[in-house]
Amino acid sequence: NAGVMQNPRHLVRRRGQEARLRCSPMKGHSHVYWYRQLPEEGLKFMVYLQKENIIDESGMPKERFSAEFPKEGPSILRIQQVVRGDSAAYFCASRGQESTDTQYFGPGTRLTVL
């Protein structure tokens, strides 16, 4: 029973490039959450998606960031024109249908912007 998968595990980009982070939820899970952990800071919610729908993007920066969870394939968090301040660990978590289901985290993608 595979857990939450994320790739790449490490990503290096230069300022101005695009970063694309992928997340495949646990089997049977249709709810995906993205969180960001900046150095020396706590985990912060970014966006909550279900298949083909963005449910809550209140934690997403207004510009350069977008997320999707298509009918087929992984969820993708896209960061355009990256800046040094985007360097962080980005975690994806998934949960099942029941409201009290816990969220299980993937291994994360560590983004470094040069």
Place this chain on the structure above:
Amino acid sequence: QKEVEQNSGPLSVPEGAIASLNCTYSDRGSQSFFWYRQYSGKSPELIMSIYSNGDKEDGRFTAQLNKASQYVSLLIRDSQPSDSATYLCALTPGGSNYKLTFGKGTLLTVNP
């Protein structure tokens, strides 16, 4: 006021002792409460979940929830060096889509 506050660390205990981790929250409508453990450079790993007032025990771990006092705690009995990690308190705020709000974490070191 921060939404989720954890007792400032780092916390250091000798092996075999009880480690006590505390967390307070501001949203009275918060529904579900979680403790995650995060080793350096790794992802958060669920330790305990608790939904109603009282204690919940799982092996060496006991979570305590007091909604009237807006307080959640985690006790680790017979602490082991392998318990050394950052412990994150998290909750789902009232009226949310079950997104998690985290505290900043408490770094626990268990000394052999």
